[in-house]
Amino acid sequence: MKVHEYQAKELFRSFGIPVPEGRVAQSGEEALQAAAALPGPPWVVKAQVHAGGRGKGGGVRLVQSGEEAEKAARDILNRPLVTPQTGPEGKHVHRVLVEQGVRIERELYLAMVVDRETARPVVIFSQDGGMDIEEVASKTPERVLKQTVDPSTGWMPFLGRNLAYRLTPLPSPEALKSLMDVMGRLYRAFVTLDCSLAEINPLVITRTGEVLAVDAKMNIDDNALFRHKDLAASDDPKEKDPLERKAGEYNLNYIRLDGNIGAMVNGAGLAMATMDLIKMAGAEPANFLDVGGGASEEMITRGFEIILEDPKVSAILINIFGGILRCDVLARGVLAAAEKTAIQVPLIVRLEGTNVEEGRRILEASDLEFLVAKDMMEAAELVTSRVSN
Amino acid sequence: MSILVDETTRVVVQGITGKEGAFHARQMLGYGTVVAAGVTPGKGGKEVEGVPVFNSVQEAVEREGVNTSCIFVPPPFAADAVMEAAYAGIKVAVCITEGIPVLDMVRVMAMIRDRGTVLIGPNCPGIISPGKTKIGIMPGPIHRPGGIGVISRSGTLTYEVVDQLTRVGLGQSTCIGIGGDPIIGTSFIDHLSRFREDPDTEAVVLIGEIGGSAEEEAAQYIQEAFPKPVVAFIAGRTAPPGKRMGHAGAIISGGKGRAEDKIAALESSGITVVHNLGTLGETVRKVVDRR
Numbered sequence: 001m002k003v004h005e006y007q008a009k010e011l012f013r014s015f016g017i018p019v020p021e022g023r024v025a026q027s028g029e030e031a032l033q034a035a036a037a038l039p040g041p042p043w044v045v046k047a048q049v050h051a052g053g054r055g056k057g058g059g060v061r062l063v064q065s066g067e068e069a070e071k072a073a074r075d076i077l078n079r080p081l082v083t084p085q086t087g088p089e090g091k092h093v094h095r096v097l098v099e100q101g102v103r104i105e106r107e108l109y110l111a112m113v114v115d116r117e118t119a120r121p122v123v124i125f126s127q128d129g130g131m132d133i134e135e136v137a138s139k140t141p142e143r144v145l146k147q148t149v150d151p152s153t154g155w156m157p158f159l160g161r162n163l164a165y166r167l168t169p170l171p172s173p174e175a176l177k178s179l180m181d182v183m184g185r186l187y188r189a190f191v192t193l194d195c196s197l198a199e200i201n202p203l204v205i206t207r208t209g210e211v212l213a214v215d216a217k218m219n220i221d222d223n224a225l226f227r228h229k230d231l232a233a234s235d236d237p238k239e240k241d242p243l244e245r246k247a248g249e250y251n252l253n254y255i256r257l258d259g260n261i262g263a264m265v266n267g268a269g270l271a272m273a274t275m276d277l278i279k280m281a282g283a284e285p286a287n288f289l290d291v292g293g294g295a296s297e298e299m300i301t302r303g304f305e306i307i308l309e310d311p312k313v314s315a316i317l318i319n320i321f322g323g324i325l326r327c328d329v330l331a332r333g334v335l336a337a338a339e340k341t342a343i344q345v346p347l348i349v350r351l352e353g354t355n356v357e358e359g360r361r362i363l364e365a366s367d368l369e370f371l372v373a374k375d376m377m378e379a380a381e382l383v384t385s386r387v388s389n
Numbered sequence: 390m391s392i393l394v395d396e397t398t399r400v401v402v403q404g405i406t407g408k409e410g411a412f413h414a415r416q417m418l419g420y421g422t423v424v425a426a427g428v429t430p431g432k433g434g435k436e437v438e439g440v441p442v443f444n445s446v447q448e449a450v451e452r453e454g455v456n457t458s459c460i461f462v463p464p465p466f467a468a469d470a471v472m473e474a475a476y477a478g479i480k481v482a483v484c485i486t487e488g489i490p491v492l493d494m495v496r497v498m499a500m501i502r503d504r505g506t507v508l509i510g511p512n513c514p515g516i517i518s519p520g521k522t523k524i525g526i527m528p529g530p531i532h533r534p535g536g537i538g539v540i541s542r543s544g545t546l547t548y549e550v551v552d553q554l555t556r557v558g559l560g561q562s563t564c565i566g567i568g569g570d571p572i573i574g575t576s577f578i579d580h581l582s583r584f585r586e587d588p589d590t591e592a593v594v595l596i597g598e599i600g601g602s603a604e605e606e607a608a609q610y611i612q613e614a615f616p617k618p619v620v621a622f623i624a625g626r627t628a629p630p631g632k633r634m635g636h637a638g639a640i641i642s643g644g645k646g647r648a649e650d651k652i653a654a655l656e657s658s659g660i661t662v663v664h665n666l667g668t669l670g671e672t673v674r675k676v677v678d679r680r
Contacts, residue, residue, distance in 0.1 A: 151499040277665075280664070323528030
């Protein structure tokens with residue numbers, strides 16, 4: 001689960017990580033009031049969207065007066081912001097964060113993730129902050145420092161020293177102390193909130209030697225949301241694709257793509273492989289949909305509804321490998337769901353598992369247009385033939 | 390032969406009185422697995438499918454000598470269940486549960502490392518040695534005993550592969566679902582090294598997907614230290630970056646973990662990568678016959 005910059009900063013504040021003073025505004029008027037209440041000039045007006053590269057898209061503006069803040073907010077709000085990370089359609093901006101301007105002396109990079117290979121949290125630190133860290137990592141990997149954290153000890157002060165004392169030149173002793181303190185606090189926030197990512201870019205040392213998180217990014221582990229009900233409630237539904245949001249409400253694992261062949265599969269790996277197969281057959285997958293182990297009639301009906309809301313879908317490929325699930329039961333469910341949703345597009349069905357012959361028979365005997373495939377090869381061929389029609 | 394489990398394995402089902410636990414305990418018994426005990430705290434003294442239920446894994450180990458656990462415990466309690474098994478001296482813990490928080494798994498791995506417990510999963514279908522024992526939820530009937538080792542990050546995609554292998558006459562020595570989460574108890578390499586020592590395994594099929602670097606690491610290991618033929622399939626060529634594709638571990642992040650990079654690494658290590666899933670069975674057949 002992603003949170004907006006302003007939400008991440010509120011969370012940082014609660015863990016004692018210094019952030020610039022700021023207020024959220026949803027209109028030009030509110031931005032004007034925010035600027036009046038905050039130290040400045042200058043102020044910064046920042047679009048709040050779940051995407052990076054906001055500056056490149058004109059979504060971050062430095063302003064010198066309340067009127068400029070108002071104008072910047074009006075410019076940015078209520079229209080799409082296109083950045084290198086959003087795709088051409090951009091992301092609609094519903095809020096801006098108005099913040100006090102900060103006199104930046106140095107920009108650093110600080111982040112935390114869990115390293116899959118070592119199964120440990122890892123701190124990532126670089127003195128090349130305020131830039132694209134992936135570029136830094138690929139061009140000058142020696143300038144990206146990492147320290148893994150031993151879960152049995154948690155954050156230890158020496159880890160901070162291992163990182164901070166590598167800065168060249170060294171900042172003031174006070175700034176160094178604050179920097180190491182922020183690292184420890186970020187670790188505590190990361191672990192307490194079950195983050196999958198916590199990133200501060202840039203982590204700024206100001207001209208007066210203070211350390212501030214000028215930007216903040218936090219991703220919360222979806223698997224941990226059950227123990228963070230308040231965080232889960234702060235999720236911004238407007239940032240999601242509406243179909244994906246609806247599917248989430250139905251407990252369906254659905255991701256919208258760009259193509260014309262819808263897919264419904266049981267199992268994430270098989271669903272990905274099915275999407276790949278569609279592409280190989282000369283078509284484009286319209287979605288990823290994993291109905292999981294519960295391919296009941298109800299789930300299938302909901303799956304059809306979601307897939308069919310996408311007008312680009314010209315056929316649907318159903319690929320179910322039923323282990324415990326009996327294919328005749330599944331076939332009846334598919335039939336009922338197709339009838340209920342009055343499907344107009346062709347259905348290519350590939351079934352395998354217990355009672356598969358009966359399942360295929362049920363589909364073939366129905367009035368609806370089912371193209372029944374025996375195996376993955378045949379499923380691909382049927383998709384190809386559909387596409388060329 | 391087989392790796393990790395065989396017909397002498399004594400299994401305890403953690404969560405046996407729950408819907409999933411009870412159902413799959415019955416399926417496992419039907420396959421011939423020695424399910425010697427179940428554990429559900431508070432339900433000690435009861436019986437499920439004739440299997441005695443205990444309040445703790447420790448008690449199940451003391452009373453029934455179980456050495457392997459199959460865990461059907463919901464996400465909020467699953468990490469504790471895995472650690473309980475390790476603490477009680479369980480040698481192989483198979484955790485089916487999907488949805489365990491990543492930081493819980495960080496703690497689990499730190500705890501079990503020193504105890505020598507092999508954790509299969511989480512978020513996996515389990516491990517099966519066809520004809521000998523099934524510890525997990527995979528459908529028994531599609532499997533046959535034979536010489537192909539299967540190591541997979543998936544569930545139903547593994548069944549698809551196994552089904553094709555069986556149809557071309559290639560039985561399986563042991564099939565392991567290592568799990569779809571970002572942090573899992575074992576890697577491809579862990580099982581490859583076991584398959585290397587198993588005289589009954591003549592070739593290995595590796596089923597990977599986007600996310601992480603396990604396949605790239607396996608490619609290097611295979612090139613350096615694995616003499617038997619390997620055929621691989623990688624799911625997720627068409628996955629968009631930054632999206633979690635069902636499995637928590639199936640995500641392309643910061644340009645890393647892409648299917649094409651895994652495929653390139655495997656192919657440059659001399660491994661046959663199947664591009665069209667429909668041809669997997671016959672491809673393995675060809676590779677094995679060539680030997």
